[in-house]
Amino acid sequence: MAGIYDFTATSLAGEEVPLKRYEGQVLLIVNTASACGFTPQYKGLEALQRQLGPRGFSVLGFPCNQFGKQEPGDAAEIGEFCSTNYGVSFPMFDKIDVNGGSAHPLYQYLKSEKSGLLGSSIKWNFTKFLVDRSGKVVARHAPTATPEGLTKEIEALL
Template identity: 60%
Template sequence: MTSLHSFQARSITGEPVDLSDFEGQVALVVNVASKCGFTPQYEGLESLYNDYKARGFAVLGFPCNQFGGQEPGNSVDILTFCSTVYKASFPLFEKIDVNGAHAHPLYNWLKEEKSGVLGTQAIKWNFTKFLVGRDGQVIQRYGSSTTPDELRADIEKALA
């Protein structure tokens, strides 16, 4: 696989989604969770999505339960939480693993493309973010503590 657009994932409602549907868009790929200290970032992610989607930007949320069991619910629980508590309207996908033997192939590729602090590949926690250009290539990786608002300059540059 050579770009974001080479992968497929299942939407939060179970339909297969070819990520080539996002070809030509800038995407922010995020592993999310409903019961995490960083969960309030959903608000910032939704703000980014609303502010930039008309210019070809998407947030792609991938729920993950690998960090402290912080995403214990099923797809219905996750969708209900995100849409009612945070009014999230950006694309959400089925819960996946981002590390280990059962990691989603997309995340294996993302981690190979941009390593984390000190060259580590493993995702350290929920709300790790990958900014992907219109060409499907990873531009940058951000840790959990980087807020969505701090990404605005990089998103603007990628959208230009």
């Protein structure tokens, strides 16, 4: 069976990135959007990255336009928005689908590992998956869970 490090994703810059690059790190994988009520969570995600990154942690952001068409931009627009408005330094990837037949294989895997309260489908932007250093998906958090509220859980894995 595939594991988290068997997947690749395309960065906003168009580079194919093997997730094996993040092996041994604690990861918080988040489907993001630039025009969502939860968009200000970018600030908290960036704070986690800056605070915990030196200890072997990384946020991985995956823009998605499947919820209310809240990520309409192309890769350049998404990158500019994240940089200008939130100073995002963590890896951001190209826009993907997280649900349905065209869902990115990584998200198919994440959902199979940790179901939500209402089943496996992602319900909205800023759903968060926490992955430990061995690549095991250890938690799934709803969009309403703030990045700041996950600090202790992440630190316990570091």
